[in-house]
Amino acid sequence: MIDEESGYRGKAEEFLQAFKKGAEFTHDLLRENERLRYRVLELENSGAGTLSGSGGDQSQALLNRIKELEQEKQDILDRIRKVEDENEDFANRYIEIESENNNLANLYIASYQLHSTLDFKEVLQIIMEIVINLIGAEEFALLLLDEKTGDLRAVACEGLDRDDIPPIMLGSGLIGQTLQSGESYFAENIETYSRDLLSPMVCVPLKIKEHVIGVLAIYKLLIQKEEFAQVDYELFTLLAGHAATAIFGARLYSDSERRLSTIQGFIDLLTK
Amino acid sequence: MADFNILIVEDSPTMRQLISFALKRIRGVRIVEAGDGVDGLKKVSAEKFDLIFTDINMPVMDGLKLISLVREDATHKGVPIVVITTEGAQEDRQRALALGANDYITKPIQPNRILEVAKQLLKIV
Numbered sequence: 151m152i153d154e155e156s157g158y159r160g161k162a163e164e165f166l167q168a169f170k171k172g173a174e175f176t177h178d179l180l181r182e183n184e185r186l187r188y189r190v191l192e193l194e195n196s197g198a199g200t201l202s203g204s205g206g207d208q209s210q211a212l213l214n215r216i217k218e219l220e221q222e223k224q225d226i227l228d229r230i231r232k233v234e235d236e237n238e239d240f241a242n243r244y245i246e247i248e249s250e251n252n253n254l255a256n257l258y259i260a261s262y263q264l265h266s267t268l269d270f271k272e273v274l275q276i277i278m279e280i281v282i283n284l285i286g287a288e289e290f291a292l293l294l295l296d297e298k299t300g301d302l303r304a305v306a307c308e309g310l311d312r313d314d315i316p317p318i319m320l321g322s323g324l325i326g327q328t329l330q331s332g333e334s335y336f337a338e339n340i341e342t343y344s345r346d347l348l349s350p351m352v353c354v355p356l357k358i359k360e361h362v363i364g365v366l367a368i369y370k371l372l373i374q375k376e377e378f379a380q381v382d383y384e385l386f387t388l389l390a391g392h393a394a395t396a397i398f399g400a401r402l403y404s405d406s407e408r409r410l411s412t413i414q415g416f417i418d419l420l421t422k
Numbered sequence: 423m424a425d426f427n428i429l430i431v432e433d434s435p436t437m438r439q440l441i442s443f444a445l446k447r448i449r450g451v452r453i454v455e456a457g458d459g460v461d462g463l464k465k466v467s468a469e470k471f472d473l474i475f476t477d478i479n480m481p482v483m484d485g486l487k488l489i490s491l492v493r494e495d496a497t498h499k500g501v502p503i504v505v506i507t508t509e510g511a512q513e514d515r516q517r518a519l520a521l522g523a524n525d526y527i528t529k530p531i532q533p534n535r536i537l538e539v540a541k542q543l544l545k546i547v
Contacts (some may be wrong), residue, residue, distance in 0.1 A: 229543060241445050248534055249534075251533075252532045252533050254530075254532045254535075255440065255443050255444070256440065258443075259436060259439050259440050260436070261438045262439070263435065263439065263494075266435075276436060277438040278437075279434045279435075279437070282434075282508060282529070283434055283437050283440070283508075283531070284436070284440075285528050285530060286508075286529060286530035286532050288508070297461060372508055372510055372528070372529065372530075373510040373511060374510030374528045375510075375530065383515055405466060
């Protein structure tokens with residue numbers, strides 16, 4: 151009985167000791183918990199301080215740099231756009247210059263050919279070639295003023311019979327009026343024009359200064375030639391002056407050749 | 423020695439000068455001129471050409487006859503031929519192309535058109 155009682159007491163003390171140790175352990179845990187919470191609070195406070203301090207300056211610097219780069223990018227894009235506009239402008243100017251170059255080539259060759267000979271027939275042939283090949287006319291006539299009769303007579307024709315074109319008096323019809331006024335005439339609508347030998351679609355006076363020596367009359371264009379281009383008007387202007395001087399020069403030369411031949415004949419007769 | 427040998431067969435001196443003027447913009451080009459089909463054929467027989475420009479309406483022998491004779495010639499049948507003519511009708515074009523012309527240009531001409539066709543046939547970039 152006594153042994154049983156002392157056994158119970160021993161066990162109770164053991165339990166009490168274990169309970170005390172558990173209480174102490176719990177107390178330590180609570181203390182540690184309190185310490186850690188304090189530490190967490192400390193760290194949180196220090197973290198917030200770091201973000202609003204030197205890290206904030208860096209962010210601002212980066213934002214400023216981004217802004218600068220954005221501005222640079224915009225400047226570069228503006229410059230690219232400007233260069234593209236300039237390129238387009240250069241391309242358009244190149245096309246214009248090419249076209250001008252072509253026109254000048256036509257005018258140069260026409261002028262060169264007109265003054266390449268003093269033979270009257272060759273000059274007429276060259277005028278015909280220019281009107282066919284460079285202007286694109288299919289039917290036309292070249293009329294020259296007959297100084298003796300005072301009327302215009304066809305000296306060369308293409309696509310027409312020369313005998314079908316009657317002599318034209320000064321001031322008579324479109325051709326005669328062109329001879330009188332010295333002004334070129336162009337029909338308003340080439341497409342609706344129907345051939346009339348006395349009313350061509352184009353009349354160009356051949357002039358040496360203000361003196362008209364003939365008229366170029368065009369009645370029909372080549373099938374593929376739908377309208378006159380700017381270069382055609384320039385060719386007409388060139389023909390008006392250069393063809394006239396070429397014809398005049400060739401006539402003078404053939405006259406002088408003929409007279410020289412006559413004089414030479416007389417000299418030969420006298421000296422024999 | 424020239425890089426490109428080109429023959430112009432055309433009875434009009436004005437046209438020959440205009441075509442020649444346009445083609446001289448090609449570097450290393452040598453141009454030979456003929457006044458009609460027979461003269462052109464003689465020149466084709468005498469040397470090798472890289473390209474031929476020919477008119478249709480010419481005295482002695484026309485351009486269509488010249489094309490057919492060149493195409494029958496075993497030595498020269500491969501040479502590209504370009505027709506330059508006043509004949510603008512579709513049937514004229516078809517006839518020239520059927521005979522073996524490589525291109526067909528109608529007058530009045532612009533020098534840049536001749537240059538463009540020549541560069542294309544000579545395969546100049």
